[in-house]
Amino acid sequence: MKRLLLLPGYLEDGTIFDTLRPLLPPAMVEVIELEPALAQWKPRGPVSAVTLARYLAERHGIGPADVVIGHSMGGWIAAHIKVETGATAVLLSSFTDQHKVVAASRNPVLLRLYAYLGLGRNRWLRERAKRQYKFEESRTLYAQLADGLVRIPRRYVHRQLQVLFAPVPPLGVSPELRVHALADNVVLPPDEPFLEIPGDHFAHYYYPEVVAAAIKPLLS
Template identity: 85%
Template sequence: MKRLLLLPGYLEDGTIFDTLRPLLPPAAVEVIELEPALDQWRPRGAVSAVTLARYLAERHGIGPADVVVGHSMGGWIAAHIKAQTGAAAVLLSSFTDQHKVVARARNPLLLGLYAWSGLGRSRWLRERAKRTYLFEESRELYGQLADSMARHPRRHVHRQLQVLFAPVPPLGVLPELRVHALADNVVRPPDEPFLEIPGDHFAHYYYPALVAAAIREVMS
């Protein structure tokens, strides 16, 4: 039986798949929680999507028979796991081109300052982000993610920012499936073919039946 591995995105955890998981095919479903994995990781070189994918593939014994489903940054990692192991990759509101990520800063020094200063943990900034959020459908979910910023260790935030933006060689393989909503304001739609679904950056959470059907096709 194939394993179905779920990878959350930036500062997310496995609850981001709560509505999707019950609809997935009968398989050994496993969530790869990034916070404990990154906490135990002792990289010998630079932190990037390539080096994290290698670590996770070894840690979880990922191989060609596995299917890795990643949301947002999780999909970026899943694509690199595919490149290294031959596993199938499903990208939900994700990217294989870092320039698709909507970001105000990409400079490593600025990102490090943001992470280690704890700026994202500021109550004022979190409340402002929630007030200015555009999408009513996912407002509650976004608010929970914004509030979770206060609990994440600064090193964890920094490592995830490095995974998002550290330069890496172009990917030489394509994912089996891309799922995206045109209204996504976190990651721009891919240039490659994708399954369009309603919603925003968290479309898979609110339209899980559409996503589960597409994943079943990949697994079959």
């Protein structure tokens, strides 16, 4: 039987799939929670999407019969798991070109400082970000993620930033499905063909029926 492995994105956990998961075959669905996985990971070299994909593939026994569905950073990891294992990859509001990620900085030194100084924990900065968030539909969800940063270990934040921005070789293979909203201001829409849906960066959460319908043909 195929497994549907769900990979959350940056600062997210499995609840990011709460609306989509009930629409998928329940016996097939597993969530890969990244925080405990990375806490137990002891990489022997640089942290990147490639090295993390290899670790997760081994840890979860992922193979070509599996379908890996990732949101945002989770989709970036899913694409690399496809390279390592031949699994089917579904990218939700995600990317295979790191330049599609909207970021104030990609400098590894500045990203490390941001993580270990805990700048994302600053209450004033969090409240300012929430006030400036422009999508009413996902405002509450965004606020929960922003406030959740307070409890996330700084080392884990840094590792996620490394996974997002550490240089990696070109993928060489394409995911089976890309789903994206044109209004996404976190990850810009891909240049490759994709299924356009309404909403913003969290479109799969608010339009799960459309996403589930697109995924189901991949399960046969």
